[in-house]
Amino acid sequence: xxxxxxxxxxxxxxxxxxxxxxxxxxxxxxxxxxxxxxxxxxxxxxxxxxxxxxxxxxxxxxxxxxxxxxxxxxxxxxxxxxxxxxxxxxxxxxxxxxxxxxxxxxxxxxx
Numbered sequence: 001x002x003x004x005x006x007x008x009x010x011x012x013x014x015x016x017x018x019x020x021x022x023x024x025x026x027x028x029x030x031x032x033x034x035x036x037x038x039x040x041x042x043x044x045x046x047x048x049x050x051x052x053x054x055x056x057x058x059x060x061x062x063x064x065x066x067x068x069x070x071x072x073x074x075x076x077x078x079x080x081x082x083x084x085x086x087x088x089x090x091x092x093x094x095x096x097x098x099x100x101x102x103x104x105x106x107x108x109x110x111x
Contacts, residue, residue: 048110052103059099063092 038046070088074081 045110048106048108051106051109055099055102055106059095059102062095066091066095 066088070084074084077084
């Protein structure tokens with residue numbers, strides 16, 4: 001990942017945080033109801049979204065680590081490539097299943 005892309009992503013994250021915590025009264029001029037910092041419904045949705053994002057990042061990190069280790073061990077012992085590949089696919093499927101279950105649980109908090 002290039003430094004330029006990292007700077008753009010960091011800038012967009014900061015802009016998103018600023019917009020997320022900006023009261024609605026500032027965004028819409030003439031709004032009659034007063035804006036609060038974070039409502040109960042908003043906190044529930046924010047928690048679910050953050051939880052789902054963290055779960056996806058964790059699953060992706062786990063699967064990438066499995067793939068990298070499998071490729072490295074296949075390079076060291078090419079004769080065991082079939083067994084390593086089978087073990088890698090089974091482990092990745094288990095991680096994917098746990099990740100999917102966790103995402104469903106976090107999204108249930110939103111709905």
